[in-house]
Amino acid sequence: MGVTRAAILSSLLGLLLSTMALAQDPPLPAGLVAPVSSTAEEPQLPAGLSSEPTLPSGLGTVSSISSRSPARDDAAATFLDSLPFDLTGFIESRLGTRLDDDTTQKDTSIGEVRLQLQIESDWDWARLGITADLLYDRVPEEHNLKFDSGGGWLDLRQAALLLRPADNADLEVGRQILTWGTGDLIFINDLFPKDWNAFFIGRQDEYLKAPSDAVKLALFNNVANLDIIYTPRFNSDRFIDGRRLSFFSPIQGRIVGRDFPVDVDSRNRWLREDELALRAYRNLGSWEAALYAYGGYWKSPGGQDPVTGLATFPNLYAFGASLRGPVASGIATVETGYYDSRDDSSGDNPFINNSEFRFLASYEQELLPQLTLGVQYYLEWLQDYDNYRRSLPPGFAARDEKRHVFTTRLTRLAMNQNLTLSLFNYYGPSDEDGYLRVNANYKLSDQWQIEGGSNLFYGDRRYTFFGQFEDNNNLYVGIRFGF
Amino acid sequence: MKKLLLVIAGLVSLQTAAAIEVDEVVAKANHAAYYQGKDGKARVQMTIVDAQGRERSRNFTILRLDVQDEVDGAQKMYVYFNRPADVNKTAFMVWKKLEGDDDRWLYLPALDLVKRIASSDERTSFVGSHFFYEDVSGRVPTEDRHVLVEETDNYYVVESTPLNADQVEFATYKNWIHKQTFLPVRTEFYNDNGQAYRTYEALKVEDIGGYQTVTESRMSDSRIGGHTTMGYSDVQYDMDLAEDLFTERYLRNPPRRYLR
Structure with a gap:
């Protein structure tokens, strides 16, 4: 502090002297040595030239008076630093309301208080990471703890041990977010669990990813890196089941919510109903190429048991590839995947999803400083479409063979990057529907941030992908304190 | 006649000598500011003070590796954030190239997402501070024409004019380069009216393993008001960082022993 003040004083003095037309060499900073000849008898600076800078501390004749004040600390920071592990997190409150009358749901779309605690412990041989969200959410009817689906007062998002069994291998075991x-x-090709409820009711984006209970082995070499992820017991999506958000039920032929929630024939037999996901990837110059494979089940219900009426998770294999790299001044990607619906390979079983070919191409670029545009084209191409149409029960609304979706993302940073305005729109020209996400987030300080946003679904028909959620339109606000 | 020719030849060679010298000064300054040692590490405490005097801080660690087949050329950088809380454990990676756009990645731990970032205007704010990306990673010397405008006991004063004026917000900038260490001690950016609106100052220099290193610096910008200071601690050089630290593997699983 003393040094800074001295530097300011001496620079002020220098400025004063130069305005008096007495050219003055700027003082050298501590640590830098001035030549022996250094005197004040320098030639006068021409008018209009700013005075010479003072030498920083460390450069100059004066021996360095090192007195940098330590980082500011307060009681809370001292407490956090004194713990034998690294503790961080946030506390947040989030409120939201539905914009339309939906008699099958509460008017409140979200009403929660959340405390997230992140603990990290680091040893030479391993690292332990735990992220636990303690939660009170007034919207659900049930508050019983559901360890798998994150229901109740605890959503354990991470509890994983990272090991390095060999120089070219990382092993992560336990509950983890995978992407x-x-x-x-x-x-x-990302067939890890998603939480569509969290996404649609206005939690922060990170809650779209639900955790997996898995073992991840990552192997590194010069040819291609390999990720092998084994989930010993199937982890489904936290899918839309009517308990929180309403959707179109083809069986009922109408929008249903709490009055007719989905019950599933869950797959929870350890080691029998499991999942395996593989990725091989490498860089090709500035480009990143990857191949993917998956063996498991449709992550959200992809079928129905005609006898029990329960929703099912039929077998699914998936294979795909992706490429990502710079094009012009932006980033372009292509990704493709084939979803092989193993239990209905010919597509003539109306109670099980058909196979699908999926394709995605995207481009993102900075339009102006602090304004970024991203666009995507996405295709879902239903296979064996003729069989699908032929076997579809009478009265059921048919899907199109090809579903096209365009997305647009605009992100604007303002006010020294403390304000983030973002807009993300899905538009499906084939379904004539869409979904608009708008969000504004402002960082009041390093600890406090506030945000508000909306989830708006639109469409002409009640049974299309986004159109069915139209009754769930909502607005939300949130405030968060991070530590 | 012969004498005159000699004089002319002498003048020409003097000119040449001067031209070489300014480029040499700039090259050495570029080296001193961004390329000391073959690799390096620093913990950075950044304090941003806005025009209203409100303070925000950023706390991060930078790892840097010079790609070995070029002298003062391509580099790889890894930035790991600790504070503030909303960016805790976020990692940012850059493969800096002298020609063409840099490759950049961002790792968002809550989503386990490795995001490729479109190259942006190099002269936009780095993490909301008064420093630009380019101030942190270095402006390529061949992008400007340099003139040695003054020499004092302590400094070479170099004025630089961009070759491609459309790509930058400044008309010229002037650099006070310390003669003994070649460290830029002060940089002023001028607009078309010749007014200085943006100023970099080295506030403190320390000898770290024989490398003279700026350990405290400040950037102020009169257009938005306020200033940002960066304090560097735990600076190390020549740590023999492996090149594979700068890959997706370490974005997802940060190299803790270098970040403690």
């Missing part, structure tokens, strides 16, 4: 692929809020 790969190139899409922006569109997933083809």
Whole structure:
């Protein structure tokens, strides 16, 4: 502090002297040595030239008076630093309301208080990471703890041990968030669990990813890196089941909510109903290429048991590839995948999803400083379409063979990057429907941030992908304190 | 006649000598500011003070590796954020190239997402501070024409004019380069009216393993008001960082032993 003040004083003095037309060499900073000849008898600076800078502390004749004040600390910071592990997190409150009358749901779309605690412990041989969200959410009817689906007062998002069994291998065991692929809020080869409820009611984006209970082995080499992820017991999406958000039930032929929630024939037999996900990837210059494979089940219900009426998770294999790299001054990606619906390979079983071919292409670029535009084209191509139409029960609304979706993302940073305005729109020209996400987030300080946004679904028909959620339109606001 | 020719030849060679010298000064300054040692590490405490005097801080660690087949050329950088809370554990990676756009990635831990970032205007704010990306990673010397406008006991004063004026917000900038260390001690950016609106100052220099290193610096910008200071601690050089630290593997699983 003393040094800074001295530097300011001496620079002020220098300025004063130069305005008096007495050219003065700027003082050297502590640590830099001035030549022996250094005197004040320098030639006069021409008018209009600003005075010479003072030498920083460390450069100059004066021996350095090192007195940098330590980082500011307060009681809370001292407490956090004194813990034998790294503790961080936030406390947040979020409120939201539905914009339309939906008699099957509460008017409140979200009303929660959340405390997230992140603990990290680091040893030479391993690292332990735990992220636990303690939650009170007034919207659900049930508050019983559901360890798998995050229901109740605890959503354990991470409890994983990272090991390095060899120089070229990382092993992560336990509950963890897993992501790969190139899409922006569109997933083809990322078949890890998603929480669509959280996404649609206005929690922060990170809650779209639900955790997996898995073992991840990552192997690194010069040819291609390999990720092998084994989930010993199937982890489904936290899908739309009517308990929180309403959707179109083909069986009922109408929008249903709490009055007719989905019950599933869950797959929870350890080691029998499991999942395996593989990725091989490498860089090709500035480009990143990847191949993917998956063996498991449709992540959200992809069928129905005609006898019990329960929703089912039929077998699914998926294979795909992606490429990502710079084009012009932006980033372009392509990703493709084939979803092989193993239990209905010919597509003539109306109670099980047909196979699908999926494709995504995207481009993102900075339009202006602090304004970024991202666009995506996405295709879902239903296979064996003729069989699908032929076997569709009478009265059921048919899907199109090809579903096209365009997305647009605009992100604007303002006010020294403390304000983030973002807009993300899905538009499906084939379904004539869409979904608009708008969000404004402002950082009041390093600790406090506030945000508000909306989830708006639109469409002419009640049974299309986004159109069915139209009754769920909502607005939300949130405030968060981070530590 | 012969004498005159000699004089002319002498003048020409003097000119040449001067031209070489300014480029040499700039090259050495570029080296001193961004390329000391073959690799390096620093913890950075950044304090942003806005025009209203409100303070925000950023706390991060930078790892840097010079790609070995070029002298003062391509580099790889890894930035790991600790504070504020909303960016805790976020990692940012840059493969800096002298020609063409840099490759950049961002890792968002809550989503386990490795995001490729479109190259942006190099002269936009780095993490909301008064520093630009280019101030942190270095402006390529061949992008400007340099003139040695003054020499004092302590400094070479170099004025630089962009070759491609459309790509930058300044008309010229002037650099006070310390003669003994070649560290830029002060940089002033001028607009078309010749007014200085943006100023970099080295506030403190320390000898770290024989490398003279700026350990405290400040950037102020009169257009938005306020200033940002960066304090560097735990600076190390020549740590033999492996090149594979700068890959997706370490974005997802940060190299803790270098970040503690």
